[in-house]
Amino acid sequence: MKLVGSSMSPYVRRLRLFLEGKSFEFINLNIYSPEGREALARYTPAMKIPVLMDGEQTIYDSRAIHRYLVSTHFPETPMSWHQENLLSLIDAANDSYVILLLSKRSGIDTDADMLIANLQKERIERTLQLLEKSVASGELADWNYPAMCLFCLLDWISFRELEDLSRYTALNTFHQQHLTSPGVSDSDPRLVDA
Ligand SMILES: N[C@@H](CCC(=O)N[C@@H](CS)C(=O)NCC(=O)O)C(=O)O
Structure with a gap:
């Protein structure tokens, strides 16, 4: 494989x-x-x-x-519809950050008041607020696929220095907690040749 x-x-x-x-x-x-x-x-x-x-x-x-x-290959407990929705929100925020990053790299001023950037920022703000609440209420307490996806998003935001997320206290704690989870350090994008 x-x-x-x-x-x-x-x-x-x-x-x-x-x-x-x-x-x-x-x-x-x-x-x-x-x-x-x-x-x-x-x-x-x-x-x-x-x-x-x-x-x-x-x-x-x-x-x-x-x-x-x-x-x-690897059967596991199926995701609930709520977990599927959390994953859709994680993906929505991730996709929006990718659009903003690629726009910046294309020379577009994403700090300007323009529709394409504003839509992404609004989506990011709303999804992160919801994810903050979900983590705070223990919905992502297990190290399962949705939690792995959230960790990868948060760690990538920090790696790319896309935004200061310190106001999201539950997301920050979650990020810190999982820095020692299995496979995390070996797949760190900060490692050369990772
Ligand atoms: N919905 C896709 C998103 C994948 C995606 O956006 N990958 C990025 C890398 S982080 C990519 O390949 N970008 C290339 C491009 O947009 O040209 C998935 O979940 O696999």
């Missing part, structure tokens, strides 16, 4: 954490370098990571990959 991705991607890291202790090969690409893009194009026309390759089967998108892994 091969997981195609990048050590920088929070969507890939969540699957590395889920697969911690299992046998798989991690193919680490720099998806913005010419060579990385050429390699990526061999795995997916969508040009997005993660991609899973299991024998003849290829699966795109972290959510589908997680569902595939649970249904074929």
Whole structure:
């Protein structure tokens, strides 16, 4: 089984954490370098990571990959609809941060009052407020897939210095608590060649 991705991607890291202790090969690409893009194009026309390759089967998108892994190899308690919703909110915030980051890298002033940036910021604010409450009420207390996804988002925000999240006390405590969870230090994007 091969997981195609990048050590920088929070969507890939969540699957590395889920697969911690299992046998798989991690193919680490720099998806913005010419060579990385050429390699990526061999795995997916969508040009997005993660991609899973299991024998003849290829699966795109972290959510589908997680569902595939649970249904074929690593059965676990199915996620409740509430957990599915939490995951959708984590993904919504993550996608919005990616849009803001790529906009900045494209020379767009995301601090300006413009629709595309305002929509992302509003989504981020509202989803983080809800996630703060969810963590505070113990809904993400177990180290399961939704918790891994939230950790990867929070750690990536800190790694990329996207925002100061100190006002979210429960999210901060959650982030600190899981720095020692299985697989976290080995998949740290701050490590060279991680
Ligand atoms: N919904 C996708 C999102 C994946 C995603 O956005 N991956 C980013 C890396 S963090 C990517 O491949 N970006 C490339 C691009 O947007 O061109 C998933 O859950 O797998």
